[in-house]
Amino acid sequence: MMKNKCALFLASFVLFSSQYAVGQxxxxxxxxxxxxxxxxxxxxxxxxxxxxxxxxxxGVVPLDAGNGLLRAGxxxxxxxxxxxxxTAGVDLVGAAPRYRxxxxxQLYAEIxxxxxxxxxxxxxxxxSIVDKRLSSGDMVLSPNAKPIPEINFSIPEYATIxxxxxxxxxxxxxxxxxxxxxxxxxxxxxxxxKPKTYVDKILWHHKSGFLRIEDTLNEFxxxxxxxxxxxxxxxxxxxxxxxxxxPQSIKDFLRVVAGKEGGEEATLSDQINAxxxxxxxxxxxxxxxxxxxxxLQAYHQHYxxxxxxxxxxxxxxxxxxxxxxxxxxxxxxxxxxxxLNTKNQSGPMHFIRFDRDKYSGRGGGNxxxxxxxxxxxxxxxxxxxxxxxxxISPEYNGNGEIGFKNNRVESWHLGAEGAITTxxxxxxxxxxxxxxxxxxxxxxxxxxxVSTLAEVTYTxxxxxxxxxxxxxxFDTGDMLEKNAGFSLSIRKQGVLKNW
Numbered sequence: 134m135m136k137n138k139c140a141l142f143l144a145s146f147v148l149f150s151s152q153y154a155v156g157q158x159x160x161x162x163x164x165x166x167x168x169x170x171x172x173x174x175x176x177x178x179x180x181x182x183x184x185x186x187x188x189x190x191x192g193v194v195p196l197d198a199g200n201g202l203l204r205a206g207x208x209x210x211x212x213x214x215x216x217x218x219x220t221a222g223v224d225l226v227g228a229a230p231r232y233r234x235x236x237x238x239q240l241y242a243e244i245x246x247x248x249x250x251x252x253x254x255x256x257x258x259x260x261s262i263v264d265k266r267l268s269s270g271d272m273v274l275s276p277n278a279k280p281i282p283e284i285n286f287s288i289p290e291y292a293t294i295x296x297x298x299x300x301x302x303x304x305x306x307x308x309x310x311x312x313x314x315x316x317x318x319x320x321x322x323x324x325x326x327k328p329k330t331y332v333d334k335i336l337w338h339h340k341s342g343f344l345r346i347e348d349t350l351n352e353f354x355x356x357x358x359x360x361x362x363x364x365x366x367x368x369x370x371x372x373x374x375x376x377x378x379x380p381q382s383i384k385d386f387l388r389v390v391a392g393k394e395g396g397e398e399a400t401l402s403d404q405i406n407a408x409x410x411x412x413x414x415x416x417x418x419x420x421x422x423x424x425x426x427x428x429l430q431a432y433h434q435h436y437x438x439x440x441x442x443x444x445x446x447x448x449x450x451x452x453x454x455x456x457x458x459x460x461x462x463x464x465x466x467x468x469x470x471x472x473l474n475t476k477n478q479s480g481p482m483h484f485i486r487f488d489r490d491k492y493s494g495r496g497g498g499n500x501x502x503x504x505x506x507x508x509x510x511x512x513x514x515x516x517x518x519x520x521x522x523x524x525i526s527p528e529y530n531g532n533g534e535i536g537f538k539n540n541r542v543e544s545w546h547l548g549a550e551g552a553i554t555t556x557x558x559x560x561x562x563x564x565x566x567x568x569x570x571x572x573x574x575x576x577x578x579x580x581x582x583v584s585t586l587a588e589v590t591y592t593x594x595x596x597x598x599x600x601x602x603x604x605x606x607f608d609t610g611d612m613l614e615k616n617a618g619f620s621l622s623i624r625k626q627g628v629l630k631n632w
Contacts, residue, residue, distance in 0.1 A: 164632040166209045169224075170625045174201040175604075177618030181529070183606035184613055185562050185586035186620050188522035189270055191257050192279035192515060193238060195231045196528050198618065202228035206239065211632050216247045222256065232317050232515075239280065248292035252285040260289070260304065260341060262358050262418050262432055264456060267469040267548030269564060270521040272436045272452060273362045273414050274339075277526070278517035281337055283310025291345055299349035305342035309386070312337070312369075314515045318535075321516065325533025331509050336368035336381060338389050338409075343416065351422065358432070360416030364519075365389050366508045367409030376400060376507055380408065400507055410505040412438045412512060414451065427459040436520075438500040441479035447500060448477035452521075462551070469548040473523055475502055476541045481572040499572045502540040510535050523566055525612070539580070539612065541569040556594060562586040568612050582610035600624040 175182055177198035187194045193202060206224035213219070224239035241254030252258075257280050261271035270277055287306035294301040315333035322329040340363050347356035367389045368381030380398045388395060388408045395408035403409065414437065420430035435451040437443045442450070454471040480498035503512040503524055512519045516528035518537070523546075525539040544567070550560040564584045570576035586606040593599060601623055608616040 164211045166207065166629040168627055168629055169206045171204040171622060173620060173622040175618055175620035177616055179614045179616035181614060181616060183616050183618040184584040184608050186604055186606045186618060189276050191276050192517045193226055195228050197230045200228065200230060202226060218245045219243060232320060248288050250287050250289050255280045255282045262360065262416050263434065263452065263454060264469050266560060267467060267550060269471050269473060269523055269544065269546040272434055272520045273364060274519055275521055277522045278514040278519050281310040281312060281514055283308045283337065293349065300346060302345040302347065303343065307340045310337040312514060317515055318510065322533045322535065329533060329535055330371060330373035331535060332369040332371045332379065332507060334369045335366050335508065337366060339364040354422040356420045358416060358418035363413040365409045365411050371507065402506055406439065410508045426461060427457065430456045438502060441498065442500055447479045450475050450477045465549060465551045467550050471546040473521065473542065473544040476543060476569065478502060478541065478572060501571060501573065503537040504540065511537050538570060539568040540571055543567045556592050558590045560588040566612055580612040582608060582612035584608045584613065598625055598627045
């Protein structure tokens with residue numbers, strides 16, 4: 134259940150951000166058209182590509198082992214007038230083995246004025262406070278799946294609020310999008326021995342607001358971050374004839390934005406709770422600037438799927454992390470340590486018909502993270518988790534099975550990166566995972582796994598724009614198949630035109 138006043142607070146927070154960020158200058162003055170090319174191939178001892186080679190790669194790397202891909206993109210950025218800018222990008226991928234080997238990964242156009250940006254299309258966006266390369270993955274939106282096509286109005290980078298002495302900065306966004314994975318899902322579920330129903334042509338809405346408190350003059354060492362993020366699946370057409378077409382009028386959209394219950398055309402669950410499948414998170418971060426050394430930050434992302442989670446009845450569920458960023462230690466530029474827990478989920482039982490007028494209490498429970506009764510594909514796109522990959526994407530189910538089977542998880546994660554020499558850098562990931570299955574369908578015995586990755590990247594001093602990469606990765610345990618693999622990549626970036 135999505136409490137109205139909480140949703141309205143979030144909307145107000147984003148509008149507040151927009152109001153005060155209009156006057157800020159655009160920090161990116163670069164005007165150019167660039168190209169990016171990439172060739173990558175990987176091999177493995179198992180049937181799947183090792184976990185950390187395939188995860189948090191924006192859905193580009195195929196899950197099946199023994200794969201290869203070619204990628205080419207052109208991206209443009211140019212300013213005009215007084216504070217206006219426009220950007221555009223097209224990014225084409227050819228990969229095998231994969232459903233439809235050639236596809237558009239990104240295709241977008243944007244127009245911005247100072248800190249404000251309006252974007253239309255598919256773009257790999259990321260606005261989390263957790264590190265994109267070293268974290269196990271944001272629980273609401275990590276870089277794990279293909280980008281959903283959307284109309285997005287945002288303040289993409291932190292902008293200083295006037296009259297605060299540089300102490301307060303804000304960013305946020307408001308968007309509506311649509312899934313285009315219907316043909317893929319139809320093909321995928323055809324492999325199931327039992328009929329599977331799902332909603333195709335799903336509509337999405339999300340909004341976020343982040344407030345950073347920091348002395349931009351660097352005279353006071355402490356800084357903090359607060360944030361809210363709200364996502365909703367709604368609309369679409371269910372292949373289950375008992376559900377059929379979901380409400381998707383303008384009035385229904387306003388209900389979705391405000392987190393209100395559905396009308397008479399909605400399912401019983403959506404009439405009792407809120408229209409659509411809602412989820413989101415609170416962000417808390419506290420950091421300290423170590424003068425002459427770097428920054429140390431502790432953070433927590435508290436995940437929720439309904440009122441009980443919003444009221445913190447799901448205990449410590451979410452990500453707890455520490456990030457150390459150094460300025461003087463080149464061999465260790467950044468290290469991240471995270472603990473993820475999703476075992477509580479507000480208890481094992483869910484009382485959908487709980488009489489709130491007769492009995493006290495919230496009546497919630499069994500939040501069943503990333504799953505939903507009507508939107509059976511859950512918080513996924515092309516069967517890849519939109520949030521943390523540690524809850525194991527439905528694509529791993531195989532045999533046409535949809536939904537998340539491993540959403541009660543406990544994990545420890547370590548990520549580190551640095552430079553071995555001027556031209557040779559590295560990245561390390563180490564993750565231990567234990568899963569209890571789901572509250573409604575627990576495993577008879579817990580499953581566990583350890584996944585690792587070691588990556589090196591080389592840039593030759595006389596080959597401008599070229600980058601050569603190599604990765605080795607391993608999976609052990611019974612949560613994922615025992616596996617070992619490697620990948621090799623070549624990337625090239627250059628300027629087509631300076632404006």
